[in-house]
Amino acid sequence: MIFDAPLFRFIQREGTVKLKQLILLSCLGGLANTGLIALINKSASIASTGKTAVWQFFAFIILLFIYLYALRKSSKENVISTQSLMHTFKIRIMSQVLKADLKTIDGIGRPWILQILVRDTQTVSQSILSIVQIAQSASTLIFLLIYIGFVSVPAFLIVLVASFIIFFLVSNRISKTTKAFSEAWHYEGESLKVLSDFMDGFKEIKMNSKRAAELSSEIVFGSRKSKSMKIEAMFALVNATIAPQLFFYILVGIAVFVLPVLFKDYSNSVQSITTSIMFLVGALGGIVGNIPPLAQASASAEELLLLEEKLNKIEASEDNTTGDENFSAMKSLELKNLVYQYDENKSDKSFSIGPVSYIFEPGKIYFVRGNNGSGKSTLIRLLIGLYKPTSGGIYFNGDLVSQPASPAYRNLFSVVFSDFHLFKRLYGIYTADDRVISAAIDLLGMSEKTKISDNSFSDINLSTGQRKRIALITAILEDRPIIVLDEWASDQDPEFRKYFYEFILPELKNQGKTIIAITHDDQYYSKSDHLIKIQNGMLAQST
Helix, strand or coil, rough: CCHHHHHHHHHHHHCCCCCHHHHHHHHHHHHHHHHHHHHHHHHHHHHHHCCCCCHHHHHHHHHHHHHHHHHHHHHHHHHHHHHHHHHHHHHHHHHHHHCCHHHHHHCCCHHHHHHHHHHHHHHHHHHHHHHHHHHHHHHHHHHHHHHHHCHHHHHHHHHHHHHHHHHHHHHHHHHHHHHHHHHHHHHHHHHHHHHHHHHHHHHHHHHHHHHHHHHHHHHHHHHHHHHHHHHHHHHHHHHHHHHHHHHHHHHHHHHHHHHCCCHHHHHHHHHHHHHHHHHHHHHHHHHHHCCHHHHHHHHHHHHHHHHHHHHHCCCHHHHHHHCCCCCCCCCCEEEEEEEEEEEEECCCCCCCEEEEEEEECCCCEEECCCCCCCCCHHHHHHHHCCCCCEEEEECCCCCCCCCCCCHHHHCCEEECCCCCCCCCCCHHHHEEEEEEEHHHHHCCCCCCCEECCCCCCCCCCHHHHHHHHHHHHHHHHCCEEEEEECCCCHCHHHHHHHHHHHHHHHHHCCCCCCEEEEECCHHHHCCCCCEEEEEEEEEEEEC
């Protein structure tokens, strides 16, 4: 059924759209519209006899004002409701994304989430106007049917039967086209991942013509398939909308040419019936014309519901598991029999971390080494609370850290990832004074490259190594007890790399920071207090 479509389920669940009020206003507009049509027919009949329709004129003015009020009021409510609907949904989705762990977001896919928050929310918000217009056209159609019933019972019965037939046919077609649109929308979302690769890997594409050709070919193939799926869905929708309009024009022909022959008294009302049916065709056009955007919006609403369903599968919310945790000054941070299993629900064996047991002490420098793929980055993500352990636990000052890790626990760490994202604005950093900011910039040798004004860096369009220095400046300004660096020095020149190990890390240690750094620079291993080796997901050696 139409009202069981994803769009209506989504709107009903959100509850921010005053849909009943909008529909009632639309019905008022439809009633006023029908009254105007009836009044015009009556006034034309009076005028044809040479008389003046005085009171009909004043009634016309009153009905016109009622119609304009309903139209204006419903338009205003439509704008407010749609924007409130999308605002509420976006905020809730972002809240759920923040509660999700990194594995969940990686599994869903960032491009798909962005597509839903941008394209699908916009499509659904625009559909409210279509719903209002359909409601107004439908109410006009119903009231016109009642009016035709007062004028001619035979005409009323014919139009009523035709309306039920059309409603049944359109309902079935809409269900089929909505499914087709959903499939097209979902496939387009999958194709977006390739486009994301195209933009993220633009430099690599420019440097390899064969790669560019193959990736372009894949994008073209995906676009063509998406185009074909949309065309097929649109054709089905067009076929569903053309037939009802043609059917009503046949009704006009019956009203003009057939009914006067069958019913003798009908000729007196043929003009009123014909005029009413023509307006009725216009109302039907208002319904049919809004079906395509409604079908597309229903497909988008299904994507919205699917995204939220996936996010709701998060096993636990941070709000109800870790709200009371407080973390005092660090005395120890212990990993005890920590295990993390990738794809743990699959029967085949997959890579795993642990069991790992280790104790970090405050104010010391820890280097983590190991071959590529040995599990270093995964271990760090477990440590800082981005991944939830499969078994074992993390203990801070002897107390077990609740899982999934809370924001309070993650706030113990300042991190520069190997695939870091650099924000131009210093979000969440409000307490650093100018002296601290200048000292951090000078420490990283960036005073001639950037400065901080209005809580933002003046320039971040720099080399990768310099951008990493700005990322470390941000980590220092966060002023957290533990700084975690994932192969930070790999993009630095030899001179600055030496400066990093021999001066920057000791300076941070003197400030009381605990440093945990993944590194392959074996010539500087002696600069650490402790060296940890990870091999095949296990703690192979520590000194």
